[in-house]
Amino acid sequence: MNDDKIKIKVRNYGFYYGTVKVLSDVNMDIQENAITSIIGPSGCGKTTFLRTFNRMNELLPNTRVEGEIIIDGIDIYKDNIDVVDLRKRIGMVFQRPNPFPKTIYENIIYGPRLHRKYTKKQLGSIVESSLKRAALWDEVKHKLNTNALDLSGGQQQRLCIARVLAVNPEIILMDEPASALDPISTQKIEDLMDELKENYTIIIVTHNMQQAARVSQKAAFLLTESTGEPATLIEYDDTNKIFTNPRDKRTEDYITGRFG
């Protein structure tokens, strides 16, 4: 892990749904080639925050961002940013596996082909390397032309990760990527994340405290302190520190289940 290199700088970030401010005054530096987990109670804006990094929230009407999200020195909310290109650099994996109802092969080549033309040979090698990086190759190499929906839930989720990897992103956003999976598939996803962090910057939202403790190097705790108020970043630190000796009593109360 590269301790020094900061991939993303979040500065005075706030988010509005219409006139309602749901997140306020978030400042944090996200490390490159590391896994950062975002934890907090339901409804505290974790997913909203995650979707900020690839400007997915813009797909909803009446939303507004304040502050800056600076990736590699460039504020991604500046007007001249190409959102399609941004989303190529920043892939996303969702809670429920959502492969296209197409073959495994077609699922993988869908993204790369949006961006440019490839030869059949090139596509073949993208499929192979993406599936290998997603630790799925050995399980599906003989059935690339079967429908992706025939795979198990855990395999489908790894296929979705392979699909993200196929476009060579720099950052991968994961929104509860294992919450719909059984423990064995969860384990596979977690092992995979650990391998992927060597080459990608990963941000994960998770409700599973032990998962955050296991997989991430940094952890951020978001909390809405009273109803109607926006959530804020309460504590952001090394994951080990958060889970053995958090600085803030609110973090301690939340992770030890003494909340409310």
Place this chain on the structure above:
Amino acid sequence: MRETFHHKLEEINEDVILMGSLVQEAVYNSIEAFIEMNADIAQKVIDGDEKINESDISIEEKCIVLQAEHQPVAKDLRYLHSISIIIKHLERIGDLTVNISKIVKRLAREKKKYLDKEIIDLLIEMGNLVKPELNRALESFKNKDLKLASKLGKSDDMVDEIQKMIFRKLFAFHKFSEEDIKFVTNIVLASRYLERIGDQSVNIGQRVLYFLSGDYKVFHDNV
């Protein structure tokens, strides 16, 4: 579920306090048996050790089950982990009181010719330093008292010094017969066990300091 967890945590807390009082009693009795060379009290200590050992195992088991069921974090994790270690120190103190008591039983019938007033006074003084050390350790655990836990270990040097004095005085006697050697060595050993009880109490205090503060440095500073 979390309420069940906190309830069980409280139950373990009570168990440790109870185990602590058993160990406290064993320490007081073994010191008295040693100074008085009283075989009856010594036997009482030896008999009581089984209960201490049982507490150790039963608390350890509860800690493991609770960790497996609830995967505690932060202060709960530090607390359970520390308890698992504190009970080992308590159990070890129990063993040391048994060691002292066995020596008392071995020597009780013999003439107390080496236990002159000077040696006895030193042993009393040592006991008077070791007992409060254990009391403080247990008190700091019971009341989650960071300040008290940080005061432990202050009399350590003095206990060490007295133990050395006992050693020097006993071996200052002229020529030893084989019987004498057995007697003197046993007294030195017993005073050494007493000193170890003090050390174990300090270790307990360090664990209390750790689970309260979360600062692992406490273990590095004092070794």
